[in-house]
Amino acid sequence: MECSDYGLTRTLERDNLNLNPLQRGGVLPAAARKALYEFGDGYSVCDYCEGCLDQIPRPHVNSFLDDLADFIKADAVRTVHGAREGKFAVMHALCEEGDTIVVDGNAHYTTHLAAERNGLEIVEVPSTGHPDYEIKPETYREVLEETLEETEVKLAVLTHVDGNYGNLTDAAAIAGICRELGVPLLLNCAYSMGRMPVELKTLKVDFVVGSGHKSMAASGPIGVLGMSAEWEDLLLKRSPRHEKKEVELLGCTSRGAPLATLMASLPYVRERVSRWDEEVERTRYLVSELEKMDGVRQIGLRPKEHDLVRFETPVFHEIASSHPRRGFFLYEELKKRRIVGIRRGQTRWFKCSVYGMTDRQVQYIIDSFREIVEENRD
Amino acid sequence: MECSDYGLTRTLERDNLNLNPLQRGGVLPAAARKALYEFGDGYSVCDYCEGCLDQIPRPHVNSFLDDLADFIKADAVRTVHGAREGKFAVMHALCEEGDTIVVDGNAHYTTHLAAERNGLEIVEVPSTGHPDYEIKPETYREVLEETLEETEVKLAVLTHVDGNYGNLTDAAAIAGICRELGVPLLLNCAYSMGRMPVELKTLKVDFVVGSGHKSMAASGPIGVLGMSAEWEDLLLKRSPRHEKKEVELLGCTSRGAPLATLMASLPYVRERVSRWDEEVERTRYLVSELEKMDGVRQIGLRPKEHDLVRFETPVFHEIASSHPRRGFFLYEELKKRRIVGIRRGQTRWFKCSVYGMTDRQVQYIIDSFREIVEENRD
Ligand SMILES: Cc1ncc(COP(=O)(O)O)c(C=O)c1O
Ligand SMILES: Cc1ncc(COP(=O)(O)O)c(C=O)c1O
Structure with missing residues (x-):
């Protein structure tokens, strides 16, 4: 066996303006x-471990x-491998096979x-569909009430900001409904914690999960699981056999570099969260400027409350239909301008984010899109 | 809230000779x-992902x-977050709550x-106890047969090399017994894969797990899960709703830097595994030299077949009883000599490893222990 060269460089993505929301x-x-x-x-990170990470x-x-718990106003907090592993752990601790969640x-x-x-069985609260895709608290209530008439609901899950439209949900209102109906609520903050303020006690949710590599300036994979005091005993139950070890975390989770980066980034993350308004402003500016072009339309709730933006872009789709490079033209034109992160071949719609960019960079991106339309439209 | 300075340096452990087996x-x-x-x-690592890590x-x-599967001679291989997460995944896929494993x-x-x-219920195969702590295939058979008389056994687990004595078990023999009795075997190779040859098909086990941060020159947390073809459908079952996503892996596991390091290290790891004999020789030399001192005795199987060594060290314990620094003397004397990795205060026994060190470094360590005894014994 000969090992291949695995192409372990990332110059293109590191040195250019990357619009991929996942990477910002x-x-x-x-x-x-x-x-x-x-x-x-x-x-x-284990040199001085006495048995508990x-x-x-x-x-x-x-x-x-302690600082992290204070930052997200949770009673207890642990690192996990990511938002998904945090969600799995909460569901695993609260539910039995065959249980229903909303x-x-x-x-x-x-x-x-x-x-x-x-x-688990999943019951879904529908969004309002195209073009807003809003999750309304009253719909959440309806579905939860209907489901509770049929069966027990062990857990409700709400996406704080979703990854398709960047819609911010009304977590406090939905938490109130869940509390009233006696169902614990897990808030998925993969796209919010570390970007915008997220406080468990202010929103009055039972659990929050965050994603270090997605939104907390950390090296992946790492996530955050915060909970209110009443769930600590259940979620952080220790092994009868190994007294120091928490069963749901398999003793310990992020035993290495990702944890060190999350720690090092916390002061930076706190500071940037305090400037979230500026990010939202910059995103709204991007939207208003791009929408000035015919054939570009922002999908999802308006005005934007998050940096992830989904655009429908018939303008680019039309160009693609007659362009010699077909659907690849957009990717290639952007790349020429040192802008990356829109998938090769995609022109009908795309998701993007300018989170963390400067005003000048955002302006450059806007100008680039305009230029590409002007140069390629016949 | 003010973030503390989290002491994010590791100079002591990086710049000195570290005997901690966990870190070698x-x-x-x-x-x-x-x-x-x-x-x-x-x-x-997700820039070019089309849905499957x-x-x-x-x-x-x-x-x-593919190269990794070839290296460990498994039909399918996935990265996981570590050996424990790999074990959890196998048990989760094969067993129901209340099931018994050996x-x-x-x-x-x-x-x-x-x-x-x-x-799960755990039934244990006892070791021979002090001083060898051997896991004998015949004992494994006895316990497995006895347990099978009472109940179904969904899975057998064997530690290839354990973390207390560094004993290498006879995996091929125990795999034969398990096969004969119709019980799938999971081999925990956290301390072997990446140090010594581990081949699923040669040992004829069903599953192997390895630990990237422990034994494969990777940044933590990352692990390896290898399996034989017959288990692929069960373990790598895809989500009915998200066709590309493997449920047991929650879609994807090591989405970041640890995976890149594991990849970059594979050629290096393959090469070092081919020199495993030299490591064993060096370890045996360490044991024979340290045992020349009165009051030092290697525990576990002899001769050593692995770099992790447990010593009983009454000689250091005696010195501690009258030393002004008490039990701290050993740690402090070693540290003066730029040797770290033995716990502060520990003198009765310790675990150590010189894995990856040169002959000269090993000699220096031997000489240092001798010097410490000579200078401090009255
Ligand atoms: C809303 C949302 N939740 C969860 C995740 C997954 O996060 P992690 O990788 O930390 O599991 C993502 C990732 O894109 C996301 O957008
Ligand atoms: C024998 C053995 N198995 C498993 C583990 C855990 O490995 P991981 O951190 O990859 O889960 C260790 C760690 O010390 C070990 O010694």
């Missing part, structure tokens, strides 16, 4: 790059978790997979 | 350090997994936790 919130600041260097080897004193995982219609596929892996 | 096999070679740099940001063409996750008495706590999290 996970870029490391300098402090996290340094932590990655220091903690690159194997079980690097969350209690490690050096590096100060223990005080970091989930919003914009849920990420990982919510479905976490439920399927747990053998 | 996870040190990154230069190529993996480079991959860490390239793939440090967030979801860095294992099919990603850039970097070449797809061909890497496990060797030297199993790592994570085997117990994976079983507890799945609600």
Whole structure:
């Protein structure tokens, strides 16, 4: 056997303006790059472990978790491998096979997979459909009430900001409904925690999960699981046989570099969250400028409350139909201008984000799209 | 809230000779350090994902997994977050709550936790106890046969090399017994895969799990799950709703830097595995030299077949009883000599490994222990 060269470079994505929403919130600041260097080897955070990852004193995982709990206003917090693993753990601790959960219609596929892996039945709260795809609290209530007439509902899941339209849901209102109906609520904050303020106690939800690599400037895979005090005993139950080890976390989760980067990034993340308004402004500017072109339309709730934007772009689809490079023209034209992150061949619609970019960069992107339309439209 | 300084440096452990067995096999070679740099940001391996992590063409996750499968002679292989997550996944796919599994008495706590999290009953195959702690194939057979008389056994688990004594078990023999009795066998290779040859088809086991951060020169957390063809459909079952996504893996597992380091390290790991004999020789030399001192005795099977060594060290315990620094003297004397990795305060016994060290470094360590005894014994 000869090992291939696995093409382990990422220059294109690192050195260019990347519009892929998945990649905007996970870029490391300098402090996290340094932590990655220091903690690159194997079980690097485990040198001073006395049996509990969350209690490690050096590096100060223990005080970091206190700060993180304070940041998201949760009573207890643990790191997990990602948002999906956090969702799986909550479902696994609360539900039995065959149980029913209620989930919003914009849920990420990982919510479905976490439920399927747990053998759960999913009842869905539909969105309003095209073009807003809104999840309305009153619809959530209806579906929850109807379902409760038929069966017990062990858990409700709500996507705080979904990955298709970047719609921000009314978590506080839906949490109120769930509380009233006696159903615990898990809020999936993969796209919000680390970008915008997320506070468990302010929203009055039972659980939150976040995604370090998606929205908290951390190296993947790592996630955050926060909970209110009443769930600690259940979720963080310890092994009868190994007293220090939490069963649902298999003893410990993020035993390495991703944790070090999440720690190093926390001060940076707190600071950027305090500037969330500016990000929303910049996104709205992008939308208003791009919509000035005929054949570009923002889908999802208006005005934007999140940086992820979905556009329908018949203008590019039309160009593609007669362009010698067909659907590839858009990707190629953007790449010429050092803009990446829109899938090759995609022209009918795309998702994008300018999260973390400067005003000048956003203007450059707007100008580039305009130029591409002007140069290619016949 | 003010974020603390989390003490994110690891100079002591990186710049000194580290005897901690946990840390010896996870040190990154230069190529993996480079991959860490390239793939440090967030979801860095996902730029070219079409929905399946294992099919990603850039970097070449797809061909890497082929090479990895070939390396461990498995029909299918996936990355997971670590050995424990691999064990959990196998148990979760094969067993129902309340089912019984058979496990060797030297199993790592994570085997117990994976079983507890799945609600399984554990029946243990006892070791021979002090001082060898051997897991004998005939005892494995007895326990398995006895258990099968009472109940169904869904899975047998064997620790290939355990983390307490560094004993290598006779996996091929125990696999033969399991096959004969119709029970699938999962081999936990956290301490072997990436250090010594491990081939699923040669040992004729059903599943192997490995640990990237422990023994495969990868940045944590990452693990390897290999299986024989007959289990692929069950373990890699896809979601009815999201056709590309494997349910047991929640769609995808190691979506970031750890995977890039595991990939970059594979050629290095293959090469070092081919030199395993030299490592065993070096370990045996360490044992024979340290045992020349009165009051030092290697525990576990003899001669050593693995780099992890457990010593009983009454000589250090005696010195501690009258030393002004008490039990801390050993740690402090070693640290003065730039040797770390033996726990502060521990003198009665310790585990250590010189895996990956040069002959000169091993000699230096031997000489240091001798010097410490001579200088401190009254
Ligand atoms: C809304 C939402 N939830 C969850 C996830 C998955 O996050 P993770 O990779 O941390 O499991 C994503 C990823 O795209 C997402 O958009
Ligand atoms: C024998 C054995 N199995 C499993 C593990 C856990 O490995 P991982 O961190 O990859 O889950 C260890 C770690 O010390 C071990 O020694």
